[in-house]
Amino acid sequence: MTEPALQTDPRPPRTLSKDARRTQLIEATISTMAEFGYSRTTLTAVARRAGLSHGLVLFHFHTKENLLSETLDHLSAEYRANWQAALASAGDRPEAQLEALVRADFNLSICTRDRLAAWCAFWGESQSRPIYQARCGSNDDHYNQMLEGICARMNTVHGYAHDPARVSRLIRISIEGVWLDLMTMATPYPTQEAMATVWLGLSALYPRHFQTRP
Amino acid sequence: MTEPALQTDPRPPRTLSKDARRTQLIEATISTMAEFGYSRTTLTAVARRAGLSHGLVLFHFHTKENLLSETLDHLSAEYRANWQAALASAGDRPEAQLEALVRADFNLSICTRDRLAAWCAFWGESQSRPIYQARCGSNDDHYNQMLEGICARMNTVHGYAHDPARVSRLIRISIEGVWLDLMTMATPYPTQEAMATVWLGLSALYPRHFQTRP
Amino acid sequence: MTEPALQTDPRPPRTLSKDARRTQLIEATISTMAEFGYSRTTLTAVARRAGLSHGLVLFHFHTKENLLSETLDHLSAEYRANWQAALASAGDRPEAQLEALVRADFNLSICTRDRLAAWCAFWGESQSRPIYQARCGSNDDHYNQMLEGICARMNTVHGYAHDPARVSRLIRISIEGVWLDLMTMATPYPTQEAMATVWLGLSALYPRHFQTRP
Amino acid sequence: MTEPALQTDPRPPRTLSKDARRTQLIEATISTMAEFGYSRTTLTAVARRAGLSHGLVLFHFHTKENLLSETLDHLSAEYRANWQAALASAGDRPEAQLEALVRADFNLSICTRDRLAAWCAFWGESQSRPIYQARCGSNDDHYNQMLEGICARMNTVHGYAHDPARVSRLIRISIEGVWLDLMTMATPYPTQEAMATVWLGLSALYPRHFQTRP
DNA sequence: GATGAATGAGCCTTCATTCAT
DNA sequence: GATGAATGAAGGCTCATTCAT
Secondary structure (H helix, E strand, C coil), rough: CCCHHHHHHCCCCCCHHHHHHHHHHHHHHHHHHHHHHHHHHCHHHHHHCEEEEEEEEHHHHHHHHHHHHHHHHHHHHHHHHHHHHHHHHCCCCCHHHHHHHCCCCCCCCCCCHHHHHHHHHHHHCCCCHHHCCCHHHHHCHHHHHHHHHHHHHHHHCCCCCCCCCHHHHHHHHHHHHHHHHHHHHHCCCHHHHCCCCCHHHHHHHCCCCCCCCC | CCCCHHHHHHCCCCCCCCHHHHHHHHHHHHHHHHHHHHCCCCCHHHHHCCCCCCCHHHHHHCCCHHHHHHHHHHHHHHHHHHHHHHHHHHCCCCCHHHHHHHHHCCCCCCCCCHHHHHHHHHHHHCCHHHHHCCCCCCHHHHHHHHHHHHHHHHHHHCCCCCCCCHHHHHHHHHHHHHHHHHHCCCCCHHHHHHHHHHHHHHHHHHHCCCCCCC | CCCCCCCHCCCCCCCCHHHHHHHHHHHHHHHHHHHCCCCCCCCHHHHHHCCCCCHHHHHHHCCCHHHHHHHHHHHHHHHHEEEEEHHHCCCCHHHHHHHHHHHHHHCCCCCCHHHHHHHHHHHHHCCCHHHHHCCCCCHHHHHHHHHHHHHHHHHHCCCCCCHHHHHHHHHHHHHHHHHHHHHCCCCCHHHHHHHHHHHHHHHCCCCCCCEEEE | CCCCCCCCCCCCCCCCCCCHHHHHHHHHHHHHHHHHHHHHHCCHHHHHHCCCCCCHHHHHCCCHHHHHHHHHHHHHHHHHHHHHHHHHCCCCCCCHHHHHHEEEEHHCCCCCCCHHHHHHHHHHHCCHHHHHHCHHHHHHHHHHHHHHHHHHHHHHHHCCCCCCCCCCHHHHHHHHHHHHHHHHCCCCHHHHHHHHHHHHHHHHCCCCCCCCCC
């Protein structure tokens, strides 16, 4: 993907393809939310970050609500594409799939401070906004079922005996938990250490398959 | 702790002690944040929920920023008091302390939907507000050091070999992770199941001490 | 009625009774509409004319739509009170009632340039706004039935033979027609001449009762 | 007059003569004003109704002000052409000319709901816009003088004794008055009844010449 | 203590207008 | 000729804050 102009270019080309503009504005929204939080993400701030006028934002997205909604969609789609790609190239063994999924979640193109912070801003609002709720992490049924399936196969293939729903949930929230740390801590630990923490959990749950350090 | 009047009383007494008023308004703030989220928590909404005028809110807290800040302090203090009380009556054995701490976190007076939602609202903003950040969960150094100490003693006393910092972090984020689930899921699982999920992690980490179900 | 401060006072009293403020703002709305027309009647313009802040307008009326709606109500009520008072003191004879009604419509406290212009601004919008339509002149069923009744009694009492619905409508639109003139003409004729024009119609319709000039 | 394409054609020819485009856009303006009123007549709405882009509207009319101004001119010219044609074929007798003028005003190609509504929208604004005022009905000196002349000849030829200025004004405002009714009433009476109302006035003013019903 | 009128900064949104294609 | 992306002024509205009562 070619990166859009963003604010690095002092004068972006006056006319861009419709899709490129939309993507550019969504990226500007993400980084604005990361810096200011949900409540102070204004159209003016987004537009300024993109180096464009606020009128243009509404020309492309009609309402602020819609801009935010599409930004969340964008993040969702990006996240899904990331784990699906990882899964696709992981082969058939459940332990390999599990490893691929975890590594994917700490992929440096996904696990950015900006993106995590944007997610977090949406989480904070999602409790009171059904529109967001459906698209925030824990409600991604597709992901949950997939992960639960892998855990179930860890049982059947390798003889473990964890409740699949519960163990898959534990793995998922371990990841979300360190993410939350990375966002909310004043001086967060490195991503490598975040992944090691999740790995510690995996090695405890599946001692014969996740012995080594990541 | 004496419960404040709140909105259950149609007409609270016109004059209350300064502290009682402040507590009443803080409780109103918590439930307003839980219902509307951070960005739509207005002074008027808080005042209405408390059955008072908005002028009075500022009379007691001077600014909105200060009201929110003190609300977060209130939640922090309440949380701290809860785990400290649990710890105090847990005896000396680290496994008992660990169990007490986990049970305390799912205590029904702490683990309310209102309170969780309010926490979540603050988390969402904390990334962009240093004022909040210092007081949000993962930055409570006192708690972290205490938990890490217990994990270290699990090693020395019972012969486990987990990195104390890492394992204590894993336990903490498990709890925060299920909390996040409870808040953001459309139809969350019961608190009991949330605790069982954390327990699954504990039993994997400390198989000789957390075998049985909670 | 005591006139509110309006813009004549450079600094109106900071606090007025709720009703007085509302009346003051409605009067400011009328004269703003008269000067600028419907489409350029902004809240800021109304507030400036009242010597107050625009925030206060919304404090009292919540929305612009509501302000305009209540302004129209005010004009309607005022107009109705005017003709009802005239009718009440006109005695029983239909010709006296007719004369009283017509004179009332050119009463100098009703037939102001400001008020006529405000009416006209509403007329212009009423076609596309059902909310206004119901309260604009020709839809005042109470007035229409009353006038038709008087015309019917002119027939029965004095032996005229005009279709009551039609003749009462003709009288009404004569009045509205000269009003429209007074508003839209660059250099309108005097009110006295306006009334004389209506009188000419009456004297033609009822030659035995409206011979003399008004 | 050749009818322009309007919105009936799903895809009007990409290239039209300059004049045809202008007429098409003016017609679109009239019907937009009729539906939405003056204050909500936007260039985009006009363009959409014409099935064209808003850019094109400004290409042809330069400013919105100019579009509206030319629309009013169009209505004025159309109105004038209508009564002049009627007058031209009415012969010399003043009572025939009067009848022809009145019938012309209720001509179904002039007295459309769309056109009346557009007139009304302009009236509502004309009070505060000198640009419109000069071209709105009551200020059409040509028409007024012509009508006054006819009334004067009713006096000299047939022995009536009405003040020509006053009686001609009464006739004109009767017509404008019923027009106003047709526009502003929720459920207006039929055009035929509107004309009968005017006729009632004429028959009262000129009993020996307008006895029969229209 | 308590109320609520009053202010004004800042937001989202509309829309006329410009201009590159 | 024609389109539609882009701009920016201005409007309605929300809301924290001030202040007279």
